[in-house]
Amino acid sequence: MNSKLSFYLRIMAGLFGLFFGAGCSPTSESIKMKGSDTEVNLAVNLAEKFTKQDPDFNIAISGGGSGLGITSLLNGQADIANSSRPLSAEEIEQFKQKKIAIRTVVFAEDATAFIVHRDLPLEEIDLETLGKVLSGQLRNWSEITSVNLPINIYGRQSSSGTHSFVKKKLAIEFSTAAKEMTGNAQIIEGVKADRSGIGYVGAGYVAHDPHAVQYIKILKIKETKAGAAVSPVDPGAIKQRLYFFQRPLYQYVLSSSWEKVAPFIQFEKGAIGQSVIEAHGYYLIN
Known part of the structure; x- marks a missing residue:
């Protein structure tokens, strides 16, 4: 296909x-x-x-x-x-x-992947910081990167299992400013077009779309600030159950x-x- x-x-x-x-x-x-x-x-x-x-x-x-x-x-x-x-x-x-x-x-x-625009100078993020970003406690990328851009969150509606999964894993309430998209494809399209965007999608979904990965980055996740950064598209890490958001x-x-x-x-x-x-x-x- x-x-x-x-x-x-x-x-x-x-x-x-x-x-x-x-x-x-x-x-x-x-x-x-x-x-x-x-x-x-x-x-x-x-x-x-x-x-x-x-x-x-x-x-x-x-x-x-x-x-x-x-x-x-x-x-x-x-x-x-x-x-x-x-x-x-x-x-x-x-x-x-x-x-x-x-x-x-x-x-x-599956593993839930957190994606940002390819031009955002961010490769990895720890759980505490990620929670602050998605809950709206951090509102500008300048607080954790070298660029001064407002953070735009691309998420899902409350009926989404991924929305529920991320919320529970991070023990947060999502920012009321988060954009509620109808699916993975819409989140990917949103982040592709927005240098300040961050979203979450199924890793299998985005990994299978070579066109998407030309415009976005999949962030590595660290459980603590000093912890090891783990990618959701690393089969070895998933097999060893090292990725925090696998399910x-x-x-x-x-x-x-x-x-x-x-x-x-x-x-x-x-x-x-x-x-x-x-x-x-x-x-x-x-």
Whole structure:
């Protein structure tokens, strides 16, 4: 898949949903998958490979955030919810109240990357400083770099699993001035065009986009000011669990849909599915 087509598929998946497979027929299986924008590009490519192998399957995919995917399960509008975070206590209770049984699949691992414009003189950042930047305590890059520019934050809306993940890991509230973008692609585009921008995206998402990395930098993260700087696109560091913002990627499946979904889950865990996961910058479960 060329880069232009890949970008088009990511945008279409996030905004309108994509449909893979043969036309609906009495013998075909239809799966609806919604949720995490971090996972949507990977899901698109897995579905594309899977439906070539088994054309009797139809897989409709859309993004919109982990929260949207989970809500879609609760409302009977999806078979699979892609999520970059675990279920909240409130969501677990909602499933219990509605007597909806689900199965949890952990199919890959991702690392959240923090990106800045390529011209910003910053290569690494420690957790304390990063928290101050994203919470709005630091408002100008001159406080930590040699340039005098106001800090512009490109983030996600509260329904995003990545938004929730970063907030919890840093124990912060995001600055009210942060721009709420609809997905990874929009954050990347924002930072590419803004010398003072900083944003957070799935490392697998940005690492698989060679065009994006010409205009942005992925910051290395230090847990303390004196600590070692670790990159989210370093497979060795991820395997050793050295990166602070690495996390599992979930798929929540309706138990009532499990029988028809199982072949796709098995494909993800098979040789072809695993190679697709690695090829797109994500990590296999250790």
